Amino acid sequence: MLRYTINRVLLMIPTLLGVAVLVFFMLRVVPGDIVEVKLRGDGGNVTQEVIDSERKRLGLDRPLLTQFGEWMVNMAKGDFGISMWTERPVMEEIMLRLELSLQVALMATFIAVLLAVPMGTLAALFRDTWIDYLVRILTIGGLSIPSFWFGMLLMLSLLAFFNWLPPITFTPIYVDPWENFKQLIWPAMAVGYRYCSVVARMIRSSLLEVLNEDYIRTARAKGVYEKLVISRHALRNALLPAITVIGLEFTFLIGGLVVTEQVFNLNGIGQLFVQSVSRNDFMLIQGMVMLIAGFYVFVNLIIDLLYAVFDPRIRYDT
Amino acid sequence: MTIATPTAADTAIPKAPNPYLEFCRQQPLGAISFFIIVVMMFAGIFSPWVAPYDPLAIDFAGILAAPSWEHWCGTDAFGRDICSRLIYGSRTALVIGFTSSFVGSTVGAILGIASAYFGGKIDDWIQRFVDILLAFPLIVLALVVVAAVRKFVVGGVDVNLIIAIAVPIIPRVARVVRAAALSVRVMPYVDAARAAGYSHSRIIFRHMAPNVVAPYLIMLTAFIAQAILAEASLSFLGLGVTEPTAAWGLMLSGNAADFYREAPWMILFPGAMISLAVFAFNLFGDSLRDYLDPRFKV
Helix, strand or coil: HHHHHHHHHHHHHHHHCCCCCHHHHHHHHHHCCCCHHHHCCCCCCCCCCHHHHHHHCCCCCHHHHHHHHHHHHHHHHHCCCCCCCCCCHHHHHHHHHHHHHHHHHHHHHHHHHHHHHHHHHHHHCCCCHHHHHHHHHHHHHHHHCHHHHHHHHHHHHHHHCCCCCCCCCCCCCCCCHHHHHHHHHHHHHHHHHHHHHHHHHHHHHHHHHHCHHHHHHHHHHCCCCCHHHHHHHHHHHHHHHHHHHHHHHHHHHHHHHHHHHHCCCCHHHHHHHHHHHCCCCHHHHHHHHHHHHHHHHHHHHHHHHHHHHHCCCHHCHH | CCCCCHHHHHHEEEEECCHHHHHHCCHHHHHHHHHHHHHHHHHHHHHHHHHCCCCCCHHHHCCCCCCCCCCCCCECEEEEECHHHHHHHHHHHHHHHHHHHHHHHHHHHHHHHHHHHHHHHHHHHHHHHHHHHCCCCCHHHHHHHHHHHCCCEEEEEHHHHHHHHHHHHHHHHHHHHHHHHHHHHHCCHHHHHHHCCHHHHHHHHHHHHHHHHHHHHHHHHHHHHHHHHHHHHHHHHCCCCCCCCCCHHHCHHHHHHHHHHCCCCCHHHHHHHHHHHHHHHHHHHHHHHHHCCCHHHC
16 A cells, blocks of 8 residues: 555655646746736837846746756745736735635535535436436536636526625635625635535446446345445445545636636635736736646545545555 | 458448437437537528628727627627627637647647557657647647747637647647557558558558547547636637637636626636537547447446
8 A cells, every 4th residue: 555655655756747848838938928918018119238137037938948947946945936927925915815716615514515426326316217317417517617607606696686786895714704704605605516516426426337236246145234225335336426526626727717706706725826817927827727727646645545445456456 | 453441331230220310329419419510510600691880880888788689698888789700709719729739639639540550769759749738738838839939820720729739739639649559550451551562651551540540539529628627718818819800718707706796697608619619529529439439338
């Protein structure tokens, strides 16, 4: 097990290195950088000299490999550089907003998993009945309705029925938990709907597969209560693939947050990402991409290790 | 001597029914979704004849008008007819959705087949590259590409947007097609083609590609849905299609949000169109998968 873990951790390094190389050079292959957005963005007439000196100040005039090397060395020391727009450390900018986004993500996960497990299980057990159809319609809706539009609909109904709009300023959980909850539950639901659909569909299909296995027939033939067959024998095995989906979709929540935070006017990671893209803030984009990729790789590691714990075949194969 | 290539008629059950009718019979939901897609394509292609108004015509006398017989879906903050903008918007959504999914899926499929065919070092490198790209949610990778590629419009179509949406599709298709191509790789006819001394590209395109068409088509349709969603999201964020072009995501952004109270139709209809389009392509992709490849069926 230790060997497997070490192997798995070492495998993370080339992936992250690849992400760094890819994002760094992709951003710089095509001409056009933050200096132009900053100084010429409003159609302002700025001389080439001013632009050159600003580039020099930000270190954009140096050879690409030097810039890349410096970025890598600093990152190894835990320094992600300085935002080219706000001139504050990238890490500081991210940390300011991480709490909010993480809280929405966790709430969304909680809602999604809480709803998805019974939905997927019921749909599989009552296959091809109205329960199954209802779940399938609800889940295909979750895959089709954009989370930002769903968020808008939530806001619209809150306004229509309760004449309530989410407040403009954010209340952290340690200041007023109830206020904080009221504020974040709607964005969490907006991004959680899709999450819930994906997980419910996964549980449905993997449970249907497991119910066809021989050991289920054996259990039934032994006279085990149907309830126990489902909960002990079937569901336990069907949840394993679901864990993968829950983990992967959690890292992909950032994709939903990118757009949904805009709707609810939440100053989180998603909004920061959109801002840094529209400003061509290379350092900030790079920092956030590394963070997202790092998080993804980490969650993948956890999933693999969980699998290895549950399924001894994986441990011995490698 | 000519070797007869097996046609569909040889392999099918005697008196094969019309495949299109068969699809409709087996997959009624797929047929319905296909009908929705056809209607949307019709509206997109013939927008100037279908739309009741000019989508760009500004009418300050009639701003924020509620839905009525004159303006079926109301008007927006510039007095533009929302129904006409929705019809023209289907053009934007379909053009960008189709092209980016086609480009992404095709490049992905070629990478996937090449990866399976060559194996060894090349396979390792392509798979590593795919792994790296898979570390991002689709929309995040699209945003990074948007940051990297400059705005670039040819003939009214945002080429940079198509590239941005196509890139994240590549690794996802490459992975699936590679898996399918691996089983084709070991077929005797591939060995025969190699023994006959055909070039690599001929074997890849003439012998292997036709046999992974099913997963390719399934992925292509499914990713049109994702691409339409991505285009709407990017336009909503102000990083995709820009005013005054009619695009569904764009119609939800900016001043639509300022008029929640006064003009809810401004956000109801465009969002419903996005959902309908994504729904239709998702469902059609699902049905196509069940029809073409019953092995996947649960």
